[in-house]
Amino acid sequence: xTEPNNSYQAGLLSRLGAAKQLYLIDFTLGxxxxxxxxxxxxxSVYLAIIFILGSVMLFSHAIRREAAILxxxxxxLLVQKLRMGRHELIEGTRLEVLRKIRGVRQAQxxxxxxxxxxxxxxxxxxxxxxxQSKTTAVKPGETIIGxxxxxxxxxxxxxxxxxxxxxxxxxxxKVKQVFSNQSALTNTDLILLSEPDYRRFFVLPPDLYTDLxxxxxxxxxxxxxxxxxxxxxxxxxxxxxxxxxxTYESIFSWREGLLLALLGGSLIAFTILSFDKASGMSAEExxxxxxxxxxxxxxxxxxxxxxxxxxxVSIGAFVFxxxxxxxxxxxxxxxxxxxxxxxxxxxxxxxxxxxxxxxxQLATLAFFTIIPYTAATIIPIWRAxxxxxxxxxx
Numbered sequence: 576x577t578e579p580n581n582s583y584q585a586g587l588l589s590r591l592g593a594a595k596q597l598y599l600i601d602f603t604l605g606x607x608x609x610x611x612x613x614x615x616x617x618x619s620v621y622l623a624i625i626f627i628l629g630s631v632m633l634f635s636h637a638i639r640r641e642a643a644i645l646x647x648x649x650x651x652l653l654v655q656k657l658r659m660g661r662h663e664l665i666e667g668t669r670l671e672v673l674r675k676i677r678g679v680r681q682a683q684x685x686x687x688x689x690x691x692x693x694x695x696x697x698x699x700x701x702x703x704x705x706x707q708s709k710t711t712a713v714k715p716g717e718t719i720i721g722x723x724x725x726x727x728x729x730x731x732x733x734x735x736x737x738x739x740x741x742x743x744x745x746x747x748x749k750v751k752q753v754f755s756n757q758s759a760l761t762n763t764d765l766i767l768l769s770e771p772d773y774r775r776f777f778v779l780p781p782d783l784y785t786d787l788x789x790x791x792x793x794x795x796x797x798x799x800x801x802x803x804x805x806x807x808x809x810x811x812x813x814x815x816x817x818x819x820x821x822t823y824e825s826i827f828s829w830r831e832g833l834l835l836a837l838l839g840g841s842l843i844a845f846t847i848l849s850f851d852k853a854s855g856m857s858a859e860e861x862x863x864x865x866x867x868x869x870x871x872x873x874x875x876x877x878x879x880x881x882x883x884x885x886x887x888v889s890i891g892a893f894v895f896x897x898x899x900x901x902x903x904x905x906x907x908x909x910x911x912x913x914x915x916x917x918x919x920x921x922x923x924x925x926x927x928x929x930x931x932x933x934x935x936q937l938a939t940l941a942f943f944t945i946i947p948y949t950a951a952t953i954i955p956i957w958r959a960x961x962x963x964x965x966x967x968x969x
Contacts, residue, residue, distance in 0.1 A: 700764050
């Protein structure tokens with residue numbers, strides 16, 4: 576009979592404790608209503624800070640994720656010829672040398688370059704597609720363009736794109752297709768050409784390429800293949816997919832850090848405001864605590880009430896701030912932040928990020944916003960709650 580009684584008593588105490596906390600929350604909400612102006616001001620500032628920080632973190636996480644997904648289809652290894660530390664055209668004869676390396680499944684030359692359009696000051700990326708699939712195959716006289724090129728040039732599918740080459744000759748290309756906004760992150764300024772048109776436009780000899788791409792059978796052998804290729808081509812530069820992804824990570828981390836540094840003043844101001852509002856108790860609040868102590872409230876009850884007050888403000892601001900940041904980033908394309916995090920360009924990518932939430936980012940944001948303010952309420956409330964009620968009310 577002892578064990579059932581102990582279990583019943585434990586369950587009863589648990590229910591009584593939960594009911595007590597609910598009553599404390601209800602009482603706390605009533606007390607907060609009596610100080611509506613102060614709490615609304617604090618909540619608004621809190622909400623704005625979390626909205627900005629949440630937008631930066633969510634946008635950076637989502638754009639890193641997009642870049643990682645897009646780079647999955649990039650070449651596993653790129654080979655570029657260097658002269659005096661600068662990238663220059665590479666001979667096609669090097670392909671046979673690289674194909675003989677054990678572990679290399681395929682080696683092919685790539686043709687890509689940049690073209691400055693004096694008409695609108697934009698830079699285009701001209702490229703010959705590596706694989707002639709249904710979506711990227713182009714014939715001589717045809718082209719596939721990004722949505723940014725179509726937007727700035729005012730061209731639609733079926734229209735004509737005119738490019739003035741460095742030699743002063745005008746090239747006329749029929750627009751076979753316009754890439755959708757879904758892929759604008761990587762091809763908003765892209766113009767796909769056939770190899771004959773590309774070589775004719777840049778006056779490029781038939782056996783020269785911009786760089787070479789290698790497909791590796793076993794990804795774990797990439798470093799070993801680079802080591803072997805470096806002995807055969809000591810003046811070449813080898814770029815792995817991992818290197819490209821790391822570069823993207825560095826760029827986005829730098830931009831995110833820059834924006835957070837610019838927001839440092841606001842964060843400091845918010846910290847000062849939070850501690851001032853949390854620790855600076857008014858005479859009315861002290862009198863209220865004295866009355867509660869006089870009618871039988873324990874010190875732990877008073878501390879719990881004020882703890883719930885800080886927690887409700889901070890958690891409420893966090894939930895609404897993150898929700899607004901989520902809508903701002905994934906439904907309104909982060910219009911307030913994209914110039915800093917995406918970069919600046921005449922042809923600006925217009926795309927919608929895939930909604931995603933990073934658990935680490937949310938946990939970090941919660942740790943640096945909810946916990947400090949909630950903790951700041953404990954010490955001043957403990958001092959007031961442990962003071963004699965008569966002294967407090969005087």
